[in-house]
Amino acid sequence: MMDPHVDLTETPEAAPRGDASQGDAKEHLRLWLRLLKTSRRIEAVLRDRLRTEFDTTLPRFDVLAALARFEDGLKMSALSDVLRVSNGNVTGIVDRLVEDGLVTRIRVPGDRRASLVRLTGKGSTEFARQAAAHESWIGEMLGALSPEDAAHLSVQLDAISPSEAP
Amino acid sequence: MMDPHVDLTETPEAAPRGDASQGDAKEHLRLWLRLLKTSRRIEAVLRDRLRTEFDTTLPRFDVLAALARFEDGLKMSALSDVLRVSNGNVTGIVDRLVEDGLVTRIRVPGDRRASLVRLTGKGSTEFARQAAAHESWIGEMLGALSPEDAAHLSVQLDAISPSEAP
DNA sequence: CAAAAAAGGTTTGAGCTTGAAATAAATCGA
DNA sequence: TCGATTTATTTCAAGCTCAAACCTTTTTTG
Incomplete structure (x- = not known):
């Protein structure tokens, strides 16, 4: 840690x-x-x-979360981009998720280099369970804060790390 | 990441x-x-x-920083406690710092299990350089915030994760 | 078109990280 | 005192992480 x-x-x-x-x-x-x-x-x-x-682990959860947002799937590079993780990193995590049947790699027709990564049905179901729990855990931990305070804090944090792509 | x-x-x-x-x-x-x-x-x-x-790396820097705060040295367990990292984790990092001559392990007289970890002269000098740079990097990154805003934010964050030991 | 450059991914080597198991030493209780 | 517990630390296996090296395939360009 x-x-x-x-x-x-x-x-x-x-x-x-x-x-x-x-x-x-x-x-x-x-x-x-x-x-x-x-x-x-x-x-x-x-x-x-x-x-x-x-x-499961946080990185695995993160990958599922990213894929859940993009139902049509993501290319490996797009995935590592969304997650802000190095390319090679994602390879291993996705490999393991594929082994577990939560995710698949789909060939991209016009391009023999690329592949799309997508949630399987199983992956989708499993992520839904995890996401619900995740949200409630966050609620527990941040419960001390009023929604107004939370919103205010969000804004201030945004001032620190603006959305400019590095 | x-x-x-x-x-x-x-x-x-x-x-x-x-x-x-x-x-x-x-x-x-x-x-x-x-x-x-x-x-x-x-x-x-x-x-x-x-x-x-x-x-160098962040974990190494963190270890040096902890040791810099405790000039008399820290036992491995105390170190992992301060850093909130698992025990086994610190072993490896300290091993490498010892190899590099930045840190030493000192036998504790009354206890043949324990040892104190301390900065060497070299480690101390090196950390001073790094800490100065570190502080200025933080300054760069948080510079957009006035000291008042920073103080205020600190307080709010403290409301989220109070200083109770888990 | 052929060479060069760019794009998409995987592999590799080193290090960090954890939780659990293993060692060993110190302390406690009967 | 001796066995049991606790304390201090290391080892281990599995996984995450990065940057750099490395293949392919595609696109650009001379």
Whole structure:
């Protein structure tokens, strides 16, 4: 999981007066550490539940989720693009999902290089179960937040990582 | 990297009226996806810079950071505790850091099972360089946020994942 | 058309990650 | 004291992850 990077969260050490950028840097660093901690913690819970309740992993779930969004299937490259994962990475995960019959590779007529990856019926059913559970887990974990707060937070986070493609 | 899990960010689909909890769930899910996306994006940048500029990895950096905070060294178990990583995980990373001379294992006098892990002089120097760069990278990435916004965000995130030990 | 470039994927090597099993040492309880 | 438990750590198998190298096939271009 690897949480903290630098964690000086615990050392407030009075306001580091002097020039302003010093203090700003610390505040930004602190925010980053909280952000990381929060997402890691949630992720850990999701991994754990996916494993114990569905005997699967987060990457597998992510692939199914992506394919569920694109009913016509996705090319490997498009898939790794959507997931923001390296090309080679997806190959292995899809291989295993194919073994388990949750996903198929379909030849693309005009192009002998490419193939489309699609959910099978089984994959579709299985994902529906998992997605429902997933949503409720998130609800449990973020339940402390009002929908308004949640919406507000979303907006602020968007300010940090805008939707520009890297 | 595995970003999106479920990403229905792209399907606003009008406000799902009906009972309230429905919409709330979506809002929470949306927040989670943003949170994940943001932290993954920042993490990806950090990994990349650590690799290209220091030929190291985030987990290694994290271990050094933890050890830098505890000058007297940490036992393996304490280290994996601080980092919130499995025990066996740390073993390998520390092994490699020892090979590179950045870290040492010190026998604990009264206990032949345990050992303390500490930064070497070299490790300490190296970490200082990396930490400075790290802080400035964070500054770059979060620079769009005023320190006030950052502080505010920190507080809200803390509401999601409070400091209770799991 | 033939050579070069680009596009789609897989393989590979190294490292990270986990949970579970294995070792070994220390401590506790009867 | 001796067996049982707990504590500290490592080993293991399986899977995820990346970047780089490597094939093909397709497209571009001279």
